[in-house]
Amino acid sequence: MCTQIRPSIYGDITKVETTGASEATAKQDNLTFKGVAASHKMMETDLERVNKYKILINKVASANQIDPAIIGAIISRESRGGNALENGWGDHGNGFGLMQVDKRYHNIVGAWNSEEHLEQGTQILTDMIKTIANKFPGWTKEQQLKGGISAYNAGPKNVQTYDRMDIGTTGNDYANDVVARAQWLKNNGY
Numbered sequence: 001m002c003t004q005i006r007p008s009i010y011g012d013i014t015k016v017e018t019t020g021a022s023e024a025t026a027k028q029d030n031l032t033f034k035g036v037a038a039s040h041k042m043m044e045t046d047l048e049r050v051n052k053y054k055i056l057i058n059k060v061a062s063a064n065q066i067d068p069a070i071i072g073a074i075i076s077r078e079s080r081g082g083n084a085l086e087n088g089w090g091d092h093g094n095g096f097g098l099m100q101v102d103k104r105y106h107n108i109v110g111a112w113n114s115e116e117h118l119e120q121g122t123q124i125l126t127d128m129i130k131t132i133a134n135k136f137p138g139w140t141k142e143q144q145l146k147g148g149i150s151a152y153n154a155g156p157k158n159v160q161t162y163d164r165m166d167i168g169t170t171g172n173d174y175a176n177d178v179v180a181r182a183q184w185l186k187n188n189g190y
Contacts, residue, residue, distance in 0.1 A: 008067040010129050010148070011141030013182045018146075020180040022173035039180030043073065047188065049081025053098065053113065054190075060118045064126050069190035070145075071122055073181035074099055074152065077174070088112025097121065124152060131156045150175035 020036035029045060031038050050057075050072045057075070061068035078100035079085050088111070089095065094102055097112040099121030106124065110116025129148025135156060136144060143162055150165040151158065153174040159165045166173050182190075 008070075009065040010067075010126070011145040013067050013070055013142075013145065013179065014186055016142045016146050016179045016183075018179040018183070019173070019176045021177040022171045025171040025173055025177055036180045036183075039177050040184040042177075043076050043181040043184045044188075046076040046081040046083070047185075049083055050075050050185075052081070053118070056115050056118050060115065060122050063119070064122045066122060066126060067182065067186075067190075069182040069185035070125070070149070070178070071099075071118065072185050072190055073178045074121070074125065074149075076181050077178050082113060085112065099124075125149070128152045128156060132159055135159070136162075146175045146179055149178050 018036060021034055021038040021042065023034045026034045026038035026042075029042055031041060053075065054072070057068045057071045061071055075081055075098045078095070079090055079098050082098055084090055088097055090100055091102070094104055096103055096108045097117040099118065101108060101117065101121050101124065106120070109120050125148065128151035129145055132147035132151055133139070133144040136147060139147065139162065147159045147162070147165055150169055154169045158168045166175050169175065171177065
C-alpha cells in the first residue's frame with residue numbers, strides 16, 4: 001500500500017535558494033568541487049542507504065505535513081543514511097540515530113532507525129521552522145523553511161539574518177547543503 005503524501009505546509013523546497021555544500025563538507029567525500037554539485041553528488045552517494053527508510057520517511061513526512069525530501073536530505077547530511085553511525089550514535093556519542101537527535105537537549109526515543117526516532121527528529125525540525133517563522137514573520141515561507149533547517153543544526157538563536165544563517169552551523173553550510181540535497185531528491189523519486 002502506498003502512503004498518500006500530504007503537501008508540505010512549510011514552503012516549496014524546490015523554490016529555496018541554495019549555494020550547496022562548502023569545501024569542508026565536500027571534502028568528506030574527497031570531492032574536488034563544492035556547491036550544489038557537491039551536495040547533489042553526496043546525496044546520490046547516500047541514496048541507496050536513505051531509500052531503506054523511504055516508507056518510514058514518507059509516513060512521518062505525511063503526518064507532519066513536511067516534504068519527505070527534506071527528511072531524506074537531513075538523514076543524508078547527519079548520518080550519511082546511517083553509514084556514519086556506530087551502534088546508532090554519532091557526534092562523539094551525543095547525536096542519536098539517522099537524524100542525529102542530540103541527547104544533551106532531547107530525551108532520546110525509539111531505536112536509531114525507527115519510526116519513533118524519525119518522528120522525533122521531524123518534530124524538532126518542524127518546531128524549528130515554526131520558531132523561525134515567528135522570529136521572522138516578514139520572510140517568505142521558503143526563507144522560513146531554510147532558516148528552520150539551519151536552526152535544526154545550530155538552534156534558532158544562531159539564525160540572525162537570512163544571508164548569514166549558516167554561519168555557525170556545522171561546515172558553515174548546513175541549510176544550504178540540506179536544501180541542495182533535498183532538491184536532488186525531489187528530482188529522484190521523492
